[in-house]
Amino acid sequence: MEYYPCRYGASRITFRGPRKSCEGAFAAFLGSTETYGRFVPDPFVAQVERASGLPCVNFGVVNAGPDAFVSDPVVPGLAAAAAHVVIELTGAQNNSNRLYRVHPRRNDRFVKASDTLAALYPEIDFSEHAFTRGLLRTLLDTDAERFALVTAELQAAWTARMKALIALLPAPVTLLWCAEAEPPETLSYAEGEPLGAEPLFVTRAMIDALAPLADDTVVYVRSDAARAAGTDGMTFSDFDAGAAGQLLGAVAHEEIAGLLAPLVARALQAA
Template identity: 50%
Template sequence: MAYEKLGATPLDYAPCRYGASKLLFRGPERALTGRYAAFLGGTETYGKFIRRPFPALVEDRLGAPCVNLGWPNAGADVFLHDHDVLAAASMAQVTVLQVAGAQNMSNRFYTVHPRRNDRFVQATSVLRAIFSEVDFTEFHFTRHMLGYLAHVGPDRFALLRLELQEAWVARMKLLVDRIDAPVVLLWMSSHPPQDRADVPGIAEDPAFVTCAMLRALAGCTAGIVDATANSAARLSGTQGMVHSEFEAVAAAELLGPAAHDAAAEALLPIMRKYLGD
């Protein structure tokens, strides 16, 4: 485990932009020409606290450029609203899309920040009517809000969760349709896909995404890769992660280098299909 002085940023993410996008992605920057793979996703794809996240490991093992378009806490919305990201993904030989949770996107119950999708912006009149006793001005993050609503009104919350699931399937289909390249879905989590949306719960990613939801996307993608972290990877904790003491709690909530290595290995067979010699 690596530590730096409190408040330091010990890992250089070499931030870069692609086109006119307002997002700062993890570098080093790659040229969007020739044969390359693109990786869209959230915190795991970005590789927070990880020296060599799985897109970089795939690049090492394939010898082909891999463009990391991961964005911390991303939902589908941030990519759907970014023309330059969609263009970069469309020009790739293949695009890997990490399965994100269903909570970080706007829907008929609430809106999220257009770029920081984990930020709760406003409840709609529908949600305020369902949870009339709740003061929504107290919430700044989607997970906090949803956890509270699940606690105060489990039956009512089930309606909200169903809406998020249906919106997730529709939004993911739209995102895949707007990428003019083969899209491979990547399930990267500490638990395998489940049949029930309330298992293991809002605290675990990808929140609310079930086996049925993944099957609904199977017909429009080039494949689904299951990179569920094994017990050894889960037990390794923050070993090998690079963070300050101040960031230790945040790092402990994420998958470590062993899980990234396993994800890269799981992706290699289908990646070779599109980028092999």
């Protein structure tokens, strides 16, 4: 599958193309794997562009957290010039915080534990971990009570970073929740339990804290039809079949586009 990889200005992030002009009226889409449209030939960003008539720039990054955008030297400035910005609500695990640091562009890569995390989990050899999910899986399985302190820190850091990102954007902002289920009210984990589905560790209260800073909040939950369609309409190798099956799918992208297109079209009318 061809993603037409491209870059914008001095940014070191490779985005999905084709490369678009960021002059004149356009909409910017910031997000993670679903915004990027991994394995989806016609992602919702492209569909919104056709339906709304407003050029749409895909700034999605596979496995991104808000760090990928807040720390980038180019994307915030480009997005600030957009007529409308859609921000996918990403998981809280792929974000640097007081416990560990992630790679600035590949946010799912665990880089280093802080002294605080080392003191909290002295029995863990952090050199054995390269990805945030693997690290967190080990922390939960080691001690669920201490893991609650970890998730609380991740949630606080994510909320602060998201507020900082929104503050950089003068244009109307739409927050997008796209997942298998509604935002959870609370989190509770026990040793041996799964970490959960994306966006990991994000609760309704966290979204409510951001809502006053945004113009719209769109909550999309995959429909029965999209779930039944599975990977129909997606393009992937046999090696990637498992990863593709964990994503929302092509039908879900159509449904998300249907929700977002009227909001982006409204921005075109106001431009």
